[in-house]
Amino acid sequence: MTPEGRALLLEGAKELGLDLTAEQVDRFGQLLDLLNEGSAQLNLTALRDERDIVLKHFVDSLTCLRGGWLDGEQRVLDLGTGGGFPALPLAIVQPRLQIVPLDATRKKVEFVERTAQALGLENVHPLVGRAENLGRDPQQRERYDRVVTRAVAALPVLAELALPFLRVGGLLVAQKGPLTPEELEAGTRAAAEVGGQVRAAEPFTLPLAGDARTLVIIEKTASTPERYPRREGVPNRKPLF
Template sequence: MELTATGRELLLRGAVALGEELSPTIHLFERLYAQLTEANRQINLTSLREERDIVLKHFLDSLTCLASGLLEGPLEVVDVGTGAGFPGLPLKIARPSLRMYFLEATRKKLRYVEESCALLGLGDTAFVWGRAEQIAHQPEYRARFDRAVIRAVGSMGQISELCLPLLKVGGYLIAQKGPEVARELEGVERGLRPLGGVLEEVKELELPESGDQRRLVIIKKVAATEPRYPRRPEAIARHGLF
């Protein structure tokens, strides 16, 4: 299914509202839209079916990560639990200098993301199959990345435990959350200490066109994560650090 002229204009206009000019790369977003809608007929990649929803809640929502100001230049970025490639694919299109690692536990979703990168000609990408709780203990990935991005499902305590072990000291976690995130940050200073993180900023954003409220939670890695983190999935779910 092709992106309509209306969808194309919505994407371009929404990007301008975020301070981004997508005209040079709009053809890649058009290909991505066609690839996503076609693949979604075979495998369950997204519950969103309407063009407007995909443009706003997948493409533009992913690009709100750029408002952090922390995704400029040649950085190694891991998209944790990428699913259908969000926010990683739109970020890679908008910032081709990023070396993007897509981490996903569901093999068929990761295969789709890999195929999409090939179709779009996106180089400097890598694909990591597994759970973050396990991958973060592997020497080749632990404390490797400059940035981690995550479209947040789960609490900030859970997200932090999954992502911070993957970051090098001096790196940043950029977590996409809704306006309710303030309640999840109680005890954040104490909870982040064993992970080596400090809360730097909670950036308030509004999704273009829809007006939906978004928050970017930005956490800096200032010290090494204690070796036992991340814990096993059941321990993370049962006893969050905050």
């Protein structure tokens, strides 16, 4: 990473209240290199420019730490991790989190696994599969304290896919762009159907870039009915609300 890239990362993280160590910044530098190499074959990101990757992948991923919902020791699922976002930045900055990056695309998960190993991140435990199927697997269902997710689906779809993985009392931390009142309303109703309640929907702007973002927090307040999630593809095709 160039000195400008490092400065941008440090400044963006600082705006989120994070003082990155030199070792953490070095790991982000390695991640940048591996992402650039991997993208050539795997189509992991549309972003090519260092500034964009630093702000719109690295700093953006870290914005889910706002509000302290991911503080402490937690078992965290990253639903639809793609090239490892937000899982890998979170694992670099919060070594106390045990993170399971999940994606339906095996090649992406293999990239995340190789990258975690190259970065020496022992708190990353990748998983291949569809959320609709794994959310019914007794080894995965109700086994997580937190689910994080970025750029995967509309809120009602996320509620149905994510809530089955959470223990009662666990939280879905969903990173969204600007959120319409309609999406929030539909997400609130879907959450109620699968055992959840919206605790917060906090708008903010991405440090240094200024793009509009919303962090939505849904608490699992009751066990998810067994009929959810519905079978593969249905949550997206026919959202609950």
